[in-house]
Amino acid sequence: MASTAGQPQQINVADLDISQLAEVKRQLEEELAHLTNSFGQLKQAQAKFKSCIESVQQVNAANQNKTVLVPLTSSLYVPGKLRDVENVIIDIGTGYYVQKNRAQAVKHYESKIEYIKDNLDTLQGTIQKKQDNMGYLVNVIQSKLQTQASGSGNKE
Known part of the structure; x- marks a missing residue:
């Protein structure tokens, strides 16, 4: 028998009650806020x-x-004079600086921009999936609320 320990268990949200759905919605909202902030x-x-x-x-x-x-x-900012116009000092992170010629510096920053662009594309896809999940979840909650309302209306 295969072990499923460590693997997330899938649950059909339609099987959850409204309070559980509200908690899932709250978690999704928090995730979306965090992802959007990132x-x-x-x-x-x-x-x-x-x-x-x-x-x-x-x-x-x-x-x-x-x-x-x-x-x-x-x-x-402080005033200074440009003496060496062929080389610049760039911040490579965590307080470290290196000297590079202008072309190398531009290439360095372009690679950083491309890396961030790739991460933005991935993150945008994740945000879109979470938003789709949120939309589905809201529809399920509304459906359950309508069912509950029509069920209680029939009892009166």
């Missing part, structure tokens, strides 16, 4: 990397020795 955060990260590409492209020979604002944090 989607938004990924979109923000993607926009940040696109902004980084634009910043790298601003570093060019025409701007050499010009005063620019250098970001120290996301909200603190």
